[in-house]
Amino acid sequence: MTPPLAHGSRSDVSGVLPVNVALVGYGYWGPNLLRNYMELPGAHVVWVCDTRPEALTKAKARYPAVAATTDLGVVLADESVEAVVIATPISTHHALAKAALEAGKHVFVEKPMTADTAQACELVELAAARGLTLMVGHTFVFSPPVRKVKQIIESGELGDIYFVTTQRVNLGLHQKDVSVIWDLAPHDLSILQYWTEEAPASVSVTGRGCIVPSIPDVAFVSLRFPSGIVAEVQVSWLSPVKLRRTIVVGSHKMLVYDDTENVEKVKVFDHGVDFQEPEDFGEFQLSYRTGDIVAPKLSSTEPLWLEAEHFVHCVRSGETPITDGWAGLRVVAALEAAQASLESGGIETRLAGADSCA
Numbered sequence: 001m002t003p004p005l006a007h008g009s010r011s012d013v014s015g016v017l018p019v020n021v022a023l024v025g026y027g028y029w030g031p032n033l034l035r036n037y038m039e040l041p042g043a044h045v046v047w048v049c050d051t052r053p054e055a056l057t058k059a060k061a062r063y064p065a066v067a068a069t070t071d072l073g074v075v076l077a078d079e080s081v082e083a084v085v086i087a088t089p090i091s092t093h094h095a096l097a098k099a100a101l102e103a104g105k106h107v108f109v110e111k112p113m114t115a116d117t118a119q120a121c122e123l124v125e126l127a128a129a130r131g132l133t134l135m136v137g138h139t140f141v142f143s144p145p146v147r148k149v150k151q152i153i154e155s156g157e158l159g160d161i162y163f164v165t166t167q168r169v170n171l172g173l174h175q176k177d178v179s180v181i182w183d184l185a186p187h188d189l190s191i192l193q194y195w196t197e198e199a200p201a202s203v204s205v206t207g208r209g210c211i212v213p214s215i216p217d218v219a220f221v222s223l224r225f226p227s228g229i230v231a232e233v234q235v236s237w238l239s240p241v242k243l244r245r246t247i248v249v250g251s252h253k254m255l256v257y258d259d260t261e262n263v264e265k266v267k268v269f270d271h272g273v274d275f276q277e278p279e280d281f282g283e284f285q286l287s288y289r290t291g292d293i294v295a296p297k298l299s300s301t302e303p304l305w306l307e308a309e310h311f312v313h314c315v316r317s318g319e320t321p322i323t324d325g326w327a328g329l330r331v332v333a334a335l336e337a338a339q340a341s342l343e344s345g346g347i348e349t350r351l352a353g354a355d356s357c358a
């Protein structure tokens with residue numbers, strides 16, 4: 001199809017030239033990325049690439065000015081393309097991202113970054129060696145409620161974090177090539193990593209494939225963090241109701257983040273239990289506190305917009321993305337350990353330090 005024109009003279013209001021972007025993968029998620037990159041002043045979408053011609057027909061119907069191709073080679077050979085945004089199935093992430101980095105393009109790749117840690121390490125090292133931006137689509141890290149919870153945790157309002165529980169269940173689309181762990185748990189693992197600023201030390205998982213025996217569609221993922229925080233992540237494609245609820249319990253206050261709520265997605269509860277040492281040889285005392293419940297005001301900006309904005313900003317400035325290749329690698333390491341635990345019948349699996357690829 002028609003190759004794109006050069007766009008050297010375009011610039012957004014800030015005077016910074018927009019980043020020329022190509023989107024690879026226009027299935028379920030790709031259209032959401034394309035919509036945001038099309039509207040973002042800091043980006044200019046040059047190509048859409050998908051191996052299915054019918055996907056390209058849809059993209060062209062929506063955005064006639066964007067060039068479309070089934071051939072990634074054409075995209076990578078186009079010198080005007082600076083960055084490639086990959087929204088294809090997980091099994092293809094490594095090969096596509098590697099080809100793009102080798103062609104000198106900055107890469108945004110959807111979550112999870114790769115299908116295993118060896119592949120993730122290769123991409124991290126390749127991006128570093130070439131001085132290119134590598135960012136992973138951990139969208140929730142850009143979501144205003146998740147950002148607000150991070151602020152609340154950092155302010156010390158909750159006290160020391162004891163534990164976190166999350167539920168991410170609904171009657172979801174069964175994936176054909178990956179379990180519910182690889183499909184949904186990346187969201188919670190990336191959120192936990194962002195909030196706690198640490199990677200889990202160990203993971204144990206119970207789950208089963210209820211509909212397709214070889215593909216687990218429900219899993220209970222238990223995590224221990226080096227600081228002592230424990231977490232349980234419940235993920236499933238089989239549930240009569242959609243739940244997107246996280247509870248964070250701290251030594252001072254507790255918090256509920258419910259992403260299905262329209263307005264009050266985050267509520268901070270001034271609730272707690274205080275332990276008092278016995279003054280003599282008597283029994284210890286517990287005092288229960290149920291105080292105010294506060295719902296902080298949240299920005300309504302779309303997380304995908306913020307994510308896309310962050311990517312083009314990092315490409316232009318050379319800053320390291322919040323969800324960089326290392327962050328993506330740590331999530332893949334946790335998923336890999338979760339998979340191993342599930343396959344071993346729930347044995348607690350320790351994570352090898354995912355901060356080095358040696």
Ligand SMILES: NC(=O)c1ccc[n+]([C@@H]2O[C@H](COP(=O)([O-])OP(=O)(O)OC[C@H]3O[C@@H](n4cnc5c(N)ncnc54)[C@H](O)[C@@H]3O)[C@@H](O)[C@H]2O)c1
Nearest residue numbers: 025026027028029030050051052087088089090110111139
């Ligand atoms: N960040 C989020 O919240 C979020 C949400 C949903 C999906 N995702 C991620 O997005 C990615 C895609 O998921 P999806 O549900 O859109 O999958 P999908 O199967 O619906 O779409 C993938 C598209 O990629 C195309 N494709 C496959 N191999 C290709 C190749 N080699 N070159 C070009 N195109 C190719 C397919 O033809 C298809 O159109 C996955 O990594 C998934 O985890 C992220």
